[in-house]
Amino acid sequence: MRSKAETTAYVSIKEYSFSKKQIEGVVEASQFQWTFTWSFHKGLLLVNPALGRALIEDALLRFLLKKDYQLESGNEYKFIISAKF
Numbered sequence: 001m002r003s004k005a006e007t008t009a010y011v012s013i014k015e016y017s018f019s020k021k022q023i024e025g026v027v028e029a030s031q032f033q034w035t036f037t038w039s040f041h042k043g044l045l046l047v048n049p050a051l052g053r054a055l056i057e058d059a060l061l062r063f064l065l066k067k068d069y070q071l072e073s074g075n076e077y078k079f080i081i082s083a084k085f
Contacts, residue, residue, distance in 0.1 A: 005084035009056065011063065016073040023071060027060055030085035038064050055085055 009029040016023050021041035027034050032052045038045045038061075045061050047053045059081045067077065 004082065007081045007083060007085045009059065009063075009079050009081055011060070011077045011079070013071050013073050013075055013077070016071060023064065027056060029056060029081065032056070032085060036060060040068065055083070056081070
């Protein structure tokens with residue numbers, strides 16, 4: 001039986017600003033690293049650089065929506081993506 005393809009993504013929250021209504025951070029998965037800004041009042045997620053963005057964007061947004069009120073600035077989190085990077 002083949003094992004499921006999965007990759008662990010590590011999220012570091014750099015700033016959670018309720019006054020700006022946004023979260024800024026870094027996400028790493030495999031050899032990739034991206035910075036992100038999530039404007040939660042607009043539902044807008046910006047991920048940079050563009051290289052590999054399609055691999056992480058949807059999974060990161062689902063993670064942020066699910067864990068929104070549990071996230072704190074300075075903390076690190078992880079989640080599993082059902083794909084091998």
